[in-house]
Amino acid sequence: MNARKTTLARPADKRARTLVTPEGLVLPLVLAARAPRAAALMIDVMIVVFSLVIFQLLVVWVAGGLLDGTALDPAGMSGGALEFLGIVMALFVFCTWYGYFLVQELGPRGATLGKRMVGIRIAARRGARLTPEAVIARNLLRDIEIFYPIVALITLTIMAQQGQEIGILSAILTIWFALFLLFPFFNRDALRAGDIVAGTWVVERPKAQLASVLSVQGAAAGASNVTGVRYAFGEAELSVYGEKELQTLERVLRDSPAEALAATHKAICRKIGWEPGAGDERAFLEAFYAQLRARLEADMRFGKRKADKFS
């Protein structure tokens, strides 16, 4: 039963990787799932498209001003001014499209606005240093991975709807492009083609606040506030549970409602052979947690570890 538990990995475990820092410390890393990555890309594309549309409207508005200046006579418009607007537009589109991703992913957060919103960032594989070359490489490939496939598919659909003959070549081309689009589904690390070429992957950004110290609160340090009882557990009672149960208890104490506390209290009392009372569950659990942890940590210092209640 034990063995099966460890082999049946949860989805999050499948995405767990490790990173070895230059100090030789192994850090856990969680790869980003595909759905948040797609969502991040959509947010980014929407931001870029919206800013381009707004810019375009601005340019049209300026051009409208030019038209007004010539008393609404298009022939009298200055060719140079219009041309200048055209150049500004073309350069703006190019710089926005590539610059948006490049500059942000090279920044200290390693993420575009969309990636930040869904809580992911890019990193070099295997704990290497992220370089500007890698960021450039992964962004240059985005066009053939995402946009050419989508454009090809849409073109093909429209052609089919208009009853046009679809050549075998364009169908093959579309399938070929679609392969790029689906690339992250064909490898274990959910790498897209750009990630492979650049040597990067996308990971979740960890968010953890430092929680309070449990062992100095309430009955863990002394007597219960409610009843004034000082709970003390003997050797036999503390040897029932292991580290896994300790950490479950920690979670319960940190963020579970009162009903869960009562249920846990009852379960522990049954297990260690105490008569479960009522009304002072929190103090009981705090004291039990502190004493169980003290015992397990003392054993740990002598190299003795107890993974869970079965071991």
Place this chain on the structure above:
Amino acid sequence: MKAPVISSWFGRGAVAAPPDIESAALRSDRFRLEREGDWRRLEAIVARMERGGLRRIADDDLIALPALYRTAASSLAVARETSLDAATLAYLEALVQRAWFQVYGPRYGFVRWLRGFFLGGWSRAVRALWLDICIALFVMVAGTIVGWLLVAEDEAWYYRLFPAGIGEARVPGASREQLLRSLAHDEGAAGLAGFAAQLFSNNSAVCILAFALGFAFGIPSLLLLVHNMALLGAMLWLFDGQGLVVELAAWLSVHGTTELFGILLSGAAGLHIGRAMAFPGPAAVLDAAAAAGRRAAVVMVGVVIMMVVAALLEAFPRQLVEDTGSRFVIGGTMLTFWLAYFCLYRPALQGLEDGG
């Protein structure tokens, strides 16, 4: 007591002053309480670095960062062996990871990288691709010859390569005068700047495509090169029929020496990645592809710059300069410049660059 200072840095009222260290019954909690101040200081520094700009961080903090990072890392190593407090372990893991990204993050931003790129990084990357450039050059020459031979064999190929638009003068059977007129400059400079901007977007898109297609073992990149050069071969054949091949070459050379060089480099960059994936050598396929991809990416940034230059040349000098000799001089100068920059410009490595 450090606590009040720390919580004011943090800007969050939620951080309570840590309890008295002596009151902690557990040895592992005493360990945590003793080091908590350093951890929180590191967290505050990292948070400010993430928010952007090293400028807003005090010098003291910046100097302390590596030491604080190592403290947190060693705290984590010790805590893993002595503490069963899951929340503290999770916090430390997250903190060390965030700090690792800052301490071992990109060493410099885009602007600094661009400087190193112009001062040697670009030409070094191009030289590293010499074999791929030779292969791509061979393919391009072969493509031109194929284009010529195809059209010489059967004129119908010309229409297959260039689906003729209405009013297109450059078709088989056109007279010498019609062809010459297509090489002459347009009327004045009106519209040329816009033309240049359009050319640039178009050409750099083609180059990026050639590079990106290299991913499939480089074969699509080569096909793209062959196709583009076959067009050139067909065009050469057409003008040769009227004895205008020198004029055409001059007309093309103004921007073509830069543009074709750029296309050559992007094809070579694509091929470089494809070759690394097909023949990774002793490295793993993914590592070989990544190393090649980074080298090729540097070349590609250069190609985009070359396309800007080519578009400007195509729009202005080519349309404004009509004399065959002057056109050759401009094109030849550009070619010499690129060759000299890539082959002869070898500044010493300044130790800025990462090996890759």
